[in-house]
Amino acid sequence: MASIEINGIRKSYGALEVMHGVSLSIKDGEFIALVGPSGCGKSTLLRMIAGLEEVTKGDISIGNAVVNDLPPRDRDIAMVFQSYALYPHKTVADNMGFALKLRKTPKQEVEQRVRKAAEILDLVPYLSRYPRELSGGQRQRVAMGRAIVRDPAVFLFDEPLSNLDAKLRVQMRGEIKELYQRLKTTTVYVTHDQVEAMTMADRIAVLRNGHLEQVGTPIELYDRPKNVFVAGFIGSPSMNFIRGRLMDDGSPRFISDDGVSLPVGQISDSARGKDLLYGVRPEHFIISETGVECEVRVVEPTGAETAVVFMLGQSKLMAVFRERINAKWHSTIKILPDVSAVHLFDAESGKRIE
Structure with a gap:
């Protein structure tokens, strides 16, 4: 060797x-x-x-x-x-x-x-x-x-x-x-x-x-x-990205370019005032009554998992659920990202913000 x-x-x-x-x-x-x-x-x-x-x-x-x-x-x-x-x-x-x-x-x-x-x-x-x-x-x-x-x-x-x-x-x-x-x-x-x-x-x-x-x-x-x-590149299906900025008026949120509000965890000072990409993997979405309402476009059941393509505002995203869900074409579901698994990237440089 x-x-x-x-x-x-x-x-x-x-x-x-x-x-x-x-x-x-x-x-x-x-x-x-x-x-x-x-x-x-x-x-x-x-x-x-x-x-x-x-x-x-x-x-x-x-x-x-x-x-x-x-x-x-x-x-x-x-x-x-x-x-x-x-x-x-x-x-x-x-x-x-x-x-x-x-x-x-x-x-x-x-x-x-x-x-x-x-x-x-x-x-x-x-x-x-x-x-x-x-x-x-x-x-x-x-x-x-x-x-x-x-x-x-x-x-x-x-x-x-x-x-x-x-x-x-x-x-x-x-x-x-x-x-x-x-x-x-x-x-x-x-x-x-x-x-x-x-x-x-x-x-x-x-x-x-x-x-x-x-x-x-x-x-x-x-x-x-x-x-x-x-x-x-790493992860299959690949990570979802949404473009927007942080809004911090006492309760930090990520606001997409088309006005959708999404939760964030602890905010780094380097993320403030920049155009950002909000990254979340398909398996890190959950269905929640407190989530954002989304329109279902495609449902792909594989038995062990169900992949759902949906519209969040103007962004087409994918979620993968281990549980069986009752979702059909053009129906609506409420989805929430797992905040602990969300990534923020500088939209200009592409670098991850710690």
């Missing part, structure tokens, strides 16, 4: 700079997820760690060694891609052991490592099969097994579950986390799915347009997002 230090990394393609001085420390044995929308630079950063992209400026260290000029084969890393990239003419066992054979590893050791990885991944019954005889999830496990047999210092995952259906993604998500907990190898995992990141990673690094927005544990990012972007 090994730690990873990313110091002031910049990446340019000609005059176009796509990574802007990113710095990130990854501890030995840590599972960290790189998340963000398409084009944010997460896969580019992963490929620079792997040595598949050149670093324009800055340093990347694995262990105690700067690896900028090392080829991928000398970095002691193993990478699992979005595509399975299996050899169709080789069996599962041969696919998993191919990299070891290229290293001239003794045949008996190759067989032992392949067998051990197959046991971890429940692939023993499939070792003599070919990729065409496997399901998508089994193929992805073979790709993971190919990485495991190398016993690397670092695992790199580049959106490995994107090609799987929803149910299989959930299953594989659990299998990758279980694998990590068993091996405790330093892992960098790229995904655009923030639910994957929240459920799997020790820490999450959120990127946008080649900048690192925030790094923290899943709960830290969920409870204390640094800015509007992180608040809106």
Whole structure:
């Protein structure tokens, strides 16, 4: 295992700079997820760690060694891609052991490592099969097994579950986390799915347009997002935002631009006199007789939860309720945000106000 230090990394393609001085420390044995929308630079950063992209400026260290000029084969890393990239003419066992054979590893050791990885991944019954005889999830496990047999210092995952259906993604998500907990190898995992990141990673690094927005544990990012972007990206469904200002005439309230009054908790002096965004997550609304009257637009029952899209003044928002509610299209309900879970953001800078 090994730690990873990313110091002031910049990446340019000609005059176009796509990574802007990113710095990130990854501890030995840590599972960290790189998340963000398409084009944010997460896969580019992963490929620079792997040595598949050149670093324009800055340093990347694995262990105690700067690896900028090392080829991928000398970095002691193993990478699992979005595509399975299996050899169709080789069996599962041969696919998993191919990299070891290229290293001239003794045949008996190759067989032992392949067998051990197959046991971890429940692939023993499939070792003599070919990729065409496997399901998508089994193929992805073979790709993971190919990485495991190398016993690397670092695992790199580049959106490995994107090609799987929803149910299989959930299953594989659990299998990758279980694998990590068993091996405790330093892992960098790229995904655009923030639910994957929240459920799997020790820490999450959120990127946008080649900048690192925030790094923290899943709960830290969920409870204390640094800015509007992180608040809106982390959490599913995403956070609701309402624009307005504070009104404090002895009883502090938030007044939206269209005149709706909403409760607030303790007010920071830095929030006074500014245009603000009032942020509340869908699960932090409650139905209350003292709430604000809202018009229901969409009701989405899922069994365990009921999602309701509603109009609060001129703002279209979403609430998610654990209890069953009797709400229909164009009916009215009274909704109140949980004040303890409300966030205020500076509308101009997007930064969270403490």
